[in-house]
Amino acid sequence: MRCDVEASMVREKLGELNKESFVSLVAKLIGESKYVQNNPPELIPEEDRIVRHVMDALLPHSTSTGGGPLILNHVTYKPNRGNLIVEYPGTQPGKILSFVGMHMDVVTANPQEWDFDPFSLSIDGDKLRGRGTTDCLGHVALVTELMRTLGRTKPLLKSTVVAVFIASEENSSIPGVGVDALVKDGLLDNLKTGPLFWIDTADKQPCIGTGGMIPWKLHVTGKLFHSGLAHKVFPSQLLHFFLINFAFFFYFQNNIDACLSLKLQTRIYSK
Numbered sequence: 001m002r003c004d005v006e007a008s009m010v011r012e013k014l015g016e017l018n019k020e021s022f023v024s025l026v027a028k029l030i031g032e033s034k035y036v037q038n039n040p041p042e043l044i045p046e047e048d049r050i051v052r053h054v055m056d057a058l059l060p061h062s063t064s065t066g067g068g069p070l071i072l073n074h075v076t077y078k079p080n081r082g083n084l085i086v087e088y089p090g091t092q093p094g095k096i097l098s099f100v101g102m103h104m105d106v107v108t109a110n111p112q113e114w115d116f117d118p119f120s121l122s123i124d125g126d127k128l129r130g131r132g133t134t135d136c137l138g139h140v141a142l143v144t145e146l147m148r149t150l151g152r153t154k155p156l157l158k159s160t161v162v163a164v165f166i167a168s169e170e171n172s173s174i175p176g177v178g179v180d181a182l183v184k185d186g187l188l189d190n191l192k193t194g195p196l197f198w199i200d201t202a203d204k205q206p207c208i209g210t211g212g213m214i215p216w217k218l219h220v221t222g223k224l225f226h227s228g229l230a231h232k233v234f235p236s237q238l239l240h241f242f243l244i245n246f247a248f249f250f251y252f253q254n255n256i257d258a259c260l261s262l263k264l265q266t267r268i269y270s271k
């Protein structure tokens with residue numbers, strides 16, 4: 001109940017997505033899409049072109065300018081090909097929630113094969129059109145708007161909120177540029193303790209997350225009693241019993257993926 005109240009208070013404070021602000025940012029990003037096509041060696045993206053627009057939106061609410069709480073970290077491994085980590089600090093140390101994967105490169109587009117210019121935003125009714133609108137510059141803009149709103153409205157949150165905008169997602173022939181390098185450097189280690197939403201889609205529809213993970217761990221201790229082998233059989237049976245029930249809980253929540261993965265785990269444990 002308390003959780004619901006807090007969630008609705010945050011919702012109220014953040015308000016609705018500002019349509020004009022979002023569309024104007026998407027237009028700037030799609031305007032760069034020609035230069036962030038990823039198909040080496042001919043086309044090497046310059047993701048910093050996107051980083052610059054995101055930073056323009058967030059810097060006024062950041063510690064870099066003294067204008068707000070957002071902490072911006074532009075991490076670059078190859079010239080013009082940066083990643084951007086944005087953090088909105090929470091009040092409780094160790095509590096963290098993250099959005100990762102909004103990538104700033106796009107797949108190639110041949111304008112001759114398109115009915116409209118892929119490299120500039122056009123609006124057709126309620127459709128936003130252009131290379132990268134969903135995959136993934138639209139999501140870059142969406143999460144930028146969220147972070148900007150957090151920075152501006154400054155709600156008191158227990159969890160730190162982190163957004164990781166990445167370079168080089170569409171092609172892996174040049175390694176050490178994007179998320180692989182960030183992981184190797186340990187820059188995403190702190191995200192492991194909280195829920196992580198992977199934000200990207202290759203389909204036509206916008207989405208709020210294509211994948212993600214919530215890390216959890218369960219420690220089961222057996223009970224020593226007459227003829228009981230507390231350090232062996234009973235803890236594993238307890239764990240088995242718990243996982244089966246947990247799997248059914250997810251099944252009834254229609255979360256089949258979680259259910260299947262838990263079933264798999266119970267099978268592994270029971271061997």
Ligand SMILES: [Zn+2]
Nearest residue numbers: 135136200201
């Ligand atoms: Zn994508």
